[in-house]
Amino acid sequence: MARTHARMLATCTAAALLLGTVALPPAIAGPRQPTGSGHGSGGHGGPGKGARDLGREVLPDDDGWAAANGGTTGGAVADDAHVFTVRTWDELRAALGGSAARGDTTPRVIYVKGTIDAFAGADGARLTCDDFAGQIGVGGDPAAPFSMDAYIAAYDPAVWGRTDPSGPLEDARVAAAAVQAKQTQQHVGSHVTIVGLGKDARIVGANMRIRDSANVILRNLTFSDAYDCFPQWDPGDTDEGNWNSAYDNVSVWTSTNVWVANSTFDDGDHPASSLPTVYGRPYEVHDGLLDITHSSNYVTVAYNRFTGHDKTMLIGSSNNRPADVGTLKVTIHHNLWEGIGQRAPRVRYGQVHVYDNLYVVTGDDLYQYQWGPGTQSQLYLEDNVLRLGRGVELSSVLTNWGATQLTEKGTLVNGRPASALDAFLAAGGAPFAGPAGWEPVHAADKDPVRSVERIVQKEAGAGRIVSKAPASPKPGHPGRG
DSSP states (O other), rough: OOOOOOOOOOOHHHHHHHSOOOOOOOOOOOOOSSSSSSOTSOOSSOTSSOOOOGGGGOTTTSSSGGGGGGGOOTTTOOOGGGGGEEOSHHHHHHHGGGGTTTTTOOOOOEEEEEEETTBBOOSBBBBOOOHHHHOOOETTTTTTEOOHHHHHHSSSSSOOSSSOOSSSSHHHHHHHHHHHHHHHEEEEEEEEEEEEEBBBEEEEEEEEEEOOEEEEEEOOOOOEEOOSSSSSSEEEESOOOOOEOOOOOOEEEEEEEEESSSSEEEEEEEOOGGOOEEEEEEEEOOOOHHHHHOOOOOOOOSSOOSOOOOOOOOOOSSEEEEETTOOOOEESSSOOOEEEBBBBSSEESSSEESOOOEEEOOOOTTOOOOOBBBBBOOEEEOOOOEETTTTTOGGBBBBBOOOOOEEEEEEEEEEEEOHHHHHHHHHTTOOBBOOSOOOOOOTOOOOHHHHHHHHHHHHHHHTTSOOOOEEEEOOTEEEEO
């Protein structure tokens, strides 16, 4: 099958209608069609086909749920004053609007060059967890600086028991966490495009939070190691308790029309295999890689790589959130999931279309399952490819967290057609009452299932599209490369 899938991109007029009355400067004629023949969110012909300016590109028609509700154009109509090239965390935050970014609706295009480290201080030196903790005192006169070592010693279940931590050390942990959040958490406003330049653009140590926003594009970036210095011990989370962390690499929260594509998500210098065991449980310093929660809607996640992480993608935050009914419409296609533990994805409430993805399951100690439909979810699984390692049972791929509806079709397992749903039920899994109850309509980028592995391995992840800076701006222009 020819991989041309050519589609008309949104015009300047359509983008302006989406944003409201936005005056376009003469230098910008609106979103430009990418060069070359296309494959939707993917490489438009694959890597090595010539550099493109991704900053003005918009989501193609019918490329997943983010193409609905008026489509997703990001910052494509940004004026010259709101096009930036950034190389540091402070520059990125300033380009986004700093502490006022949440709720900001100014169209912006931001190009990321090289590695941006959210732990970098104002002088460029890298801050440590002790730097954050040292700003918080605990009891006494003089007060001692807070430390997680003291916290761990105090709340050991053998000493403290199985009740929730409380008292001065827990209060200090919360305060230290707030110090870290001020440094490493950054909101992304509406009508924003953030893209990486070249093949090695990275944002490390950050929680990028798209909250209360609309019309956002993230592309060609590696999001790595949203490290939580101060995870919380929760003795009531499972029978054994758990360490829970606050930060996802990217969080989508009460937001609409978001396109996340051509990017890589990982744990960087702190993979799960490197984490110690404390109180008999993994000392978890990460939450999700990309979580979509709190009534977010119209999201497309395409041509990304998710690697070496436990709780990878959560869609829907709670089993008891009536506000989520009718929201959480998400499309997930042409992604690689490799060496993950669970949540690929875990779904509540949403109409979620998962198609043309590649799952490489090694069966190591981290692995639990891939697909986790839950409360009132309507998960539609179509033409996905599973590569299961030795000893990994097909029945483990799917679990049921309280869902009653599910559709699965076209799954390919180690090169052969098979059904994870049939295997799950044969192994005694909780049955579903019926199919998903809806048919996806935004799936113009579909490929034959036997082509999926080749396409995903070639095109998914950061650096697979060669991205370039915009044309040289005027002297002093914020976008100057």
